[in-house]
Every structure is written in structure tokens, then in C-alpha cells.
Amino acid sequence: MATLPHEMTIEILLRLSVKDLLRFKCVSKPWCSSIDDPDFIKLHLSHSVKTNTNHSLILRHCEYHFFSVNYDSLKTTQRLNHPLGEQKTPIKILGSCNGLLALIDDNGRIFLWNPSTRKSQVLPSSEIEFSSPSIFFPRSFYCGFGYDPISDDYKLVRMVQVHGKNNSYLHSEAKVYSLRSNSWRRIKDFGFYLSFYREFGFLADNALYWMVLKTPQSGNKSLVGFDLGTEELRFVELPDSCLNKRVCMNMKAMGGYLCLITTYTEFNDDVVDIWIMKESWIKLISWKKSESILGFPIVIPLAFSKSGDKVLFSIALHKFVWYDLGSKRVENVGIRGLPSSFDVDLYVESLVPLMVML
Numbered sequence: 539m540a541t542l543p544h545e546m547t548i549e550i551l552l553r554l555s556v557k558d559l560l561r562f563k564c565v566s567k568p569w570c571s572s573i574d575d576p577d578f579i580k581l582h583l584s585h586s587v588k589t590n591t592n593h594s595l596i597l598r599h600c601e602y603h604f605f606s607v608n609y610d611s612l613k614t615t616q617r618l619n620h621p622l623g624e625q626k627t628p629i630k631i632l633g634s635c636n637g638l639l640a641l642i643d644d645n646g647r648i649f650l651w652n653p654s655t656r657k658s659q660v661l662p663s664s665e666i667e668f669s670s671p672s673i674f675f676p677r678s679f680y681c682g683f684g685y686d687p688i689s690d691d692y693k694l695v696r697m698v699q700v701h702g703k704n705n706s707y708l709h710s711e712a713k714v715y716s717l718r719s720n721s722w723r724r725i726k727d728f729g730f731y732l733s734f735y736r737e738f739g740f741l742a743d744n745a746l747y748w749m750v751l752k753t754p755q756s757g758n759k760s761l762v763g764f765d766l767g768t769e770e771l772r773f774v775e776l777p778d779s780c781l782n783k784r785v786c787m788n789m790k791a792m793g794g795y796l797c798l799i800t801t802y803t804e805f806n807d808d809v810v811d812i813w814i815m816k817e818s819w820i821k822l823i824s825w826k827k828s829e830s831i832l833g834f835p836i837v838i839p840l841a842f843s844k845s846g847d848k849v850l851f852s853i854a855l856h857k858f859v860w861y862d863l864g865s866k867r868v869e870n871v872g873i874r875g876l877p878s879s880f881d882v883d884l885y886v887e888s889l890v891p892l893m894v895m896l
Contacts, residue, residue, distance in 0.1 A: 547567075548572065552585045555592055556654040556887040579889045581834035583636055590844050592756075592887040596639070596653065597779055597876035601628035606653060609841065609884065612858070621649050621658035631881070632738040633683025633694070634744075640683035640694055648694065649683075650717070654887040661715055664722035666698055679731035682739025682746035690768040692717040695739065695746055697765055699732045700857075714769065714789070728771055730762060740789050742796040742815070747774070747789060759787055761798075777819040779811070792849075793842045797822075811840055823849070823861070829887025841884050852882050 542550075551559065551573065563570040570644045572578055586592040593609035596618070604618040620629060620642065633640040641649040651658040680697040694715040701708040711728045711800070731751040739746035745763040752760050752773075758781075761774040780787065780800055783829070792799040796815040801808060808827035811817045823839075838852040850871070856879050858871040 544572075548578065548581075548704065551578070552582050556582075556889055559889065574887070579891070583886065583890065585887050586888065590842075593841070594675075594885060594887060595882055596631070596634075596885055597839070597877060597880040598629070598631060599629075599880045602626050603877070604653075605875070605877065605880075612871050612873055615873060615877075618653050619656070619659075621651050623676075631736070631883055632681045633741060634883050634885045635684045635692065635741055637886050637890050638683075638692065638892070639883075639885065642681070650692075650714075650892050652888070652890060652892060653885070654748065655889060655891075657892045658893040661694065663720065664696070664713055664715070664805055667711060667724070678736075680732055680737045680739065681762065682748070684741040684746055684766050686766040689718070689746060693766055695766075696722075697728060697732065699743045701731070725798065726767055728762075730760070733759060740791040740796060742791045742794060747796055749787065749789065750774055761789075770840050774815075775819075775824065777811075777813055777821070788838075792839050798873070799837070810837060823863070835884050838882070840882065849859065855879050 543677070544761045546790040547569075551562070551569075554562070559573050563573050583731070591610065593883045595607040595609060595612075597605040597607065597615065599605065602620070602622070605615040606618055607613075608616050622629065628644045629638055629641050632642050637654055639651045641651055641652065643649075647663075648661040649658055650661065664711070674828060678697075678699045680695075683692070685692050695712070697711045699708070712725050712728055713722050714725050715722050731753065733749060733751045736858055737748055739748050741747075744767060745765050747761060747763045748761045750762050751758075751880045761776055762771055763774050764771050775801075776787075777798070780798075782850050784802060786801040788799045790799065792814065798813040798815070798819070800813070803809070804826075810823075810825055810827075811821055812823040814822045837854075840850045840852055840858075843860070847864055848862050851859050851861055853859055857876070858873065859873060861867075862869070
């Protein structure tokens with residue numbers, strides 16, 4: 539390897555896993571310097587995303603146990619040591635981007651964690667800058683985490699809202715945390731109503747998305763997106779069919795696109811439609827409960843296969859299946875060491891550092 543041109547060495551290193559690259563940093567000082575170089579880290583991440591390699595599933599069991607499963611093999615689980623160690627404090631994943639996970643515990647502390655490098659960082663606390671009235675409905679708390687390619691910065695968005703009886707009192711606050719500055723700042727308030735006690739946004743096309751209400755009296759959910767570059771909020775049109783039915787809607791990000799899972803009743807049968815947002819909404823899958831072998835009620839699409847002709851699903855929070863988009867056949871995925879129940883997300887293994895970016 540010492541006789542190879544530097545450019546060829548980099549091309550070889552780009553194709554290796556993060557685990558191998560961390561080991562190879564010990565080979566020589568030039569290799570260590572090359573692997574730690576910010577440009578190489580971005581190139582390696584870009585190669586993994588484009589080739590759909592170095593991806594893993596991350597599973598959360600019993601609120602504080604974490605496991606990973608290599609997406610290429612889907613054979614066995616590996617226990618992960620999260621930033622809180624052996625403390626049995628409930629933790630939730632509020633977002634995933636470029637190999638970094640944003641976690642929140644029951645005390646409201648937020649962490650950034652790279653499971654591949656085993657590095658973590660606690661975000662500075664940021665007080666909510668308004669006092670609640672003596673009588674109010676529970677506070678709504680929306681968060682999301684993503685990357686802004688314009689400023690080359692990782693950002694975490696937090697929206698908080700309280701409103702009193704009959705909406706006699708309303709106060710909202712929106713803040714953004716920047717990894718580059720390691721600080722929070724307040725941004726323009728939002729003009730809609732948060733419809734859940736706690737909701738985590740989904741990242742797609744450099745924007746974060748949540749379900750909200752345009753008015754407190756409205757029972758119809760609306761989709762709102764936050765552009766991480768411009769830091770502007772905008773409403774996004776839902777598929778027309780979602781506006782004419784009593785529809786239960788859930789979101790997911792899949793393959794870099796926003797994915798919408800809708801469930802409704804039609805002719806006394808439950809129907810699930812899965813939509814994906816490209817230039818416009820495209821219905822990817824539709825099936826009826828009476829005809830489906832996927833099962834109900836919790837069906838979560840996770841990722842496309844490398845060839846793009848199959849979708850990996852999490853079924854009822856306890857197993858995985860491949861769904862063939864062409865033949866509509868289902869193949870069970872047997873993974874050793876799978877916990878009895880779990881939340882699941884997909885992340886790309888990366889060398890992205892957690893130190894304050896300069």
C-alpha cells in the first residue's frame with residue numbers, strides 16, 4: 539500500500555466500514571491523518587449513502603437497551619452501549635442524520651451520539667422563555683434533528699407550546715441548536731397548533747416534517763416542513779385522498795424521501811396506503827386487511843433494498859419482513875437475538891465527529 543498513489547489509497551479506504559477505518563488509523567500517521575480529515579469523512583459518508591452500504595438498524599428495547607443489526611446481512615443483533623451507560627433511564631431517539639443520533643431522556647437532557655465511533659456529547663440546556671399560566675393544558679413539545687448543507691452545520695429544532703382552557707391562552711416558542719456554535723438561539727414563532735404532547739420530526743430532503751393542526755378546533759391534521767437552510771416553515775399538501783376520508787396518518791423517512799402511512803376504512807375493510815414524496819406524492823403500496831398477510835395494526839416501512847424492488851418492514855414492533863413491490867410477496871427476516879419488542883430506525887455508519895465544528 540505504501541507504493542500506491544495517495545488518491546488510490548483514498549479510493550480504497552472509502553470502501554471500508556467505519557469499524558475497519560478506526561482500526562486502520564493505527565497503521566501509520568499518514569493513514570490516521572487521512573481518515574481524520576474532514577474532506578475524507580464527507581467523501582466516505584457520501585459513498586455510503588450513494589451505494590447504500592454501511593447502514594444498520596438501531597433497535598430500542600424496554601426504553602433503555604439499544605441494539606444494532608447490520609443492514610447488509612440482517613443476521614444478528616449487537617448490543618450497544620449508549621451514553622448513559624447502565625443507568626436505567628428511559629431514552630428516546632428524536633432524530634437520526636449522517637450517522638449521528640439525537641437522544642432525549644426523561645429529564646429532558648438531549649444528547650448527540652455516534653454509535654459507530656462511540657462518541658457522544660450533551661447539548662447545553664436551554665430554558666423555555668415563557669411562564670405557563672396556572673391553568674393550562676399539557677405542554678406540547680416537538681423536536682427534530684438534521685443537517686444543513688448550506689452552512690455545513692447540524693441543527694436540532696425545538697418547538698414548545700402551551701394553551702389554556704378553551705384556548706384562552708396560547709404561547710409558543712421555537713429554538714434551534716447549532717453544533718457549529720454549540721448554542722441555542724430563538725427563531726420566528728410558528729402560526730399553527732401542535733397536536734400531540736410530544737412529537738419527533740422526520741428528516742427528508744434537508745427539511746424536518748411534523749403533523750400539526752392549523753386551528754385548535756380542526757380535527758384534520760396538516761403537514762408542516764421546516765427547511766434547515768432557510769429556517770422557514772411551510773405547509774405541505776397531503777395526497778388528495780387523505781382529505782376526503784377519516785384517515786389515521788403516520789410518517790416515516792425512507793430512502794431520503796418523506797413517507798406517509800395512511801389507514802382508513804373502506805367498504806367495511808381496513809385499508810393501508812403507503813405514499814412517498816418525490817416531485818409529488820406517489821402511492822407506493824396499497825393493501826386491504828382482508829387480503830394482506832403483513833398484518834395490522836403497526837406496519838412501518840424502513841428502507842428499500844439495494845436493487846430498489848423490495849421494502850423492509852417492521853411488523854407490530856417485533857419482527858421484520860421484506861415486501862416485494864413487483865410480486866407483492868412477503869419474506870420473513872430471521873434475525874438472531876432480536877428482542878421481544880422494539881422501536882426501530884435506520885442509520886448510516888459514519889465518522890462524523892461530535893466536537894464543536896469550527
